[in-house]
Amino acid sequence: DQQVKQNSPSLSVQEGRISILNCDYTNSMFDYFLWYKKYPAEGPTFLISISSIKDKNEDGRFTVFLNKSAKHLSLHIVPSQPGDSAVYFCAASYGGSQGNLIFGKGTKLSVKP
């Protein structure tokens, strides 16, 4: 059973507009959520994270929102730029003593000039 779900395989937005990538999870024991960005032929790179005790974290153009009651998080990119075109993976972690980082299947974002 998939614990971290990204239900949109792809998203296309216009340069300068907002990109919103969504992620749902099923396990209430997760205590950190992360977003990774992946370009073709490269490994994923860490983008932004949020602790389960917070509902928002912001870093420049990137903001992650967490709704624990809905078990839902979203990544907002404002304004979107063509260089943001990549696959975005949502991931969740138990933190603590576990070594697991559980990834969603990814959403391919295309930002059109």
Added chain:
Amino acid sequence: EAQVTQNPRYLITVTGKKLTVTCSQNMNHEYMSWYRQDPGLGLRQIYYSMNVEVTDKGDVPEGYKVSRKEKRNFPLILESPSPNQTSLYFCASSPTQGFLKAFFGQGTRLTVV
């Protein structure tokens, strides 16, 4: 430069021929992990290590072995590769439990024929 280095980047092998994919990190991280990425399935954890001589299974460990004899190295061993192990493999390291802010290698594309 902080990095995770995997070798080889590309490998084509035959069924049953033992192979090793090497992974090395220069950041003195305690935590290391192997993932495989398959179309439509995202990133799935194979094995992880929380310190030298401490390893544990991830979500898809069957057919793989790992060892952690030194802090910097975490090789992935396929004793008898099969075609269903054809995949894109990523090694990752992290300074924290839960693999928060993990650094990923550039990937190894393995084809087993």
